[in-house]
Amino acid sequence: MKRKLGWMFVFFLLLPLIGFISTTYLVSNGKVLPFDEHAINWVKTIETPALTKVMLFFSHLGSTGPVIVISCMFLIIIYILYRKFDEVVLFVIASLGSTGINQGLKFLFKRDRPLEQIVKETGFSYPSGHTMAAVTLYGIIVFLFWRHIKTVRGRTMLILFSSLMIIIIGFSRIYLRVHYPSDIIGAFLLSGIWLYLNIWTYQYLMEKRYDKEKK
Template structure:
């Protein structure tokens, strides 16, 4: 059975994510949030080890612009050549490009500087929300949605959700571990993408239903 996203649920979830993102944006300069961010960063970086650092650098690389673009292209080719789906390509490309555009706009709005506690790597640009976190949530979230309908077994679907969730989580954590984002940057990125992805999926399903209604005999 294909996953269906009811309008009320989609609207409610998208609004909750958007409100959560907005609330974080309002209090990112508050001292309590700053202390929270610094405490979480210190805890995560307390596990610093050369091997862990190499692993985190791999995940942060995977969440970057070029790898995300490559993964998107490979996914597009797979959906088109192997599964012969075209409308799914529009959703995949639209979600990934839209996420990048939204992130750019939001960074310019909030102008939050990056943390300076302990940077393992160097990054430029503003901090809130995390672009890597937004890209990961959007890409692996939409891939999980699109591949779900092509996987028929419960085990396969469970593995799909676990792998997608781990990729999203580890890319987000890698940004905190490497010292280039606050935890609230990562959380804000997840919430922003959650809002965008939910609406995009609902609109895609609504459009698909309208197409089938027009093609239905007797209509």
């Protein structure tokens, strides 16, 4: 059991933390710009009016208003179906914390957005707020509903749906040229760390409460 926990710690916390620190260093020193520009130039080659509309739609799903609406819907579903107030609290803390961390880091790094934007976005660029919100939202949805879905088919559909939403929302920000690819990578890594810490803390507290009730 201890060996399993050790591998989980390395895979879900230590490696992403090293990755985020490395990405942040490269971004802060401008060393990742050639990679960013090369990736953006490739994305330009697949632009079409129809695809732009699709990317605008998914990008909108990752913005503040829709995220709040989707979050409230899932909060209501979780509470009505399972009557788990502690899961509602976890959902709220993870979501609000992700937003707070993102805004704090944006003002810390003050990275400007790409100049040639398909849609106009203001504010700073690193890390991507839409991507962090998507990873946190759909990641916590997977964790909470996985615990209650018993069928392999149901769990597979849950993972596929959430993974696609995260990937497409992240890619849409690059496609619309409101973020550099490194903004998305940093957001993936950071929100993954934040998600892991929330889930680990939640499980630790639940186990402590269970052990206390057994005594």
